[in-house]
Amino acid sequence: MESLLIPILILVLAGAGVLLAYRALGRRGARPRPEAMPQPGRDPVELARAAAAKLTQEQHRRLYALIAQGQAMAAIKLYFEATGEGLRASRDAVGALAAHPQPFRAPEAPQQAASDDDDAPQRFPYRYRAIASKGDVTREVSSNMLNDEIYGRIRTLAKSGDTEAAATALTRHSDISMKQAREFIALLDD
Structure with missing residues (x-):
């Protein structure tokens, strides 16, 4: 009987070690990565509005075409090249734009006061x-x-x-x- 006691104890200890290792790895995998955690104060709708405002009308159209085709990586690349933001910021912006679609809004020109004859003349792009x-x-x-x-x-x-x-x-x-x-x-x- 004593000859079986030592192998059974080794087997129980090995099983307990495997169980503890499995639980430790399970907890590590369940913990969210820091970059995947939502940042405080980063409302996805506001992020989508801000991201859409950085695009020209053509870039906006192409980005949403890529999102609609399921080409997320190409959309992130397009946003990255268009805005010059980092990859992580581009990924977050494209994710927000996909989750909260934004219509294109032309940038608002600063309003000028009504010009009088005393103002310096403005040059127009046409004759x-x-x-x-x-x-x-x-x-x-x-x-x-x-x-x-x-x-x-x-x-x-x-x-x-x-x-x-x-x-x-x-x-x-x-x-x-x-x-x-x-x-x-x-x-x-x-």
Whole structure:
């Protein structure tokens, strides 16, 4: 009997050791990883809104196309390249965008106060052509500092009789001389 007692004790101790090791590994696997834990103050909806605001309309469309196709890695790569954020931040942002879809919103331009004639002229990405004619005489002013609103104010000044203010405003918003501006305004004032 004593000859069986020692192997049985060894078997029981080995089984207890295996059981303890299994429980220890089970607890380690059940514990959440630090990067997977939700960060306090990081609302996923707010994260999705902030992430969507960093994308252009084309990037936004392509990112959601990749999410819809189930290509999460490609979506993370696209977001990473578009924003320059880290991989973990890109992964979190794409996850938030997938869980809480956001419509594209164009960035809001800062609102400027209504411009007066005293303001420095703004350059536009297009050339505006203003044409005035009376009889056989035709004058044209072409400038990228004019638009419908500014030209409308110049015409209003001219029609109200304040031709000097209209000519001054025209020279401020174009590259013509005061003499040329007066000739142009004379054709407007009916």
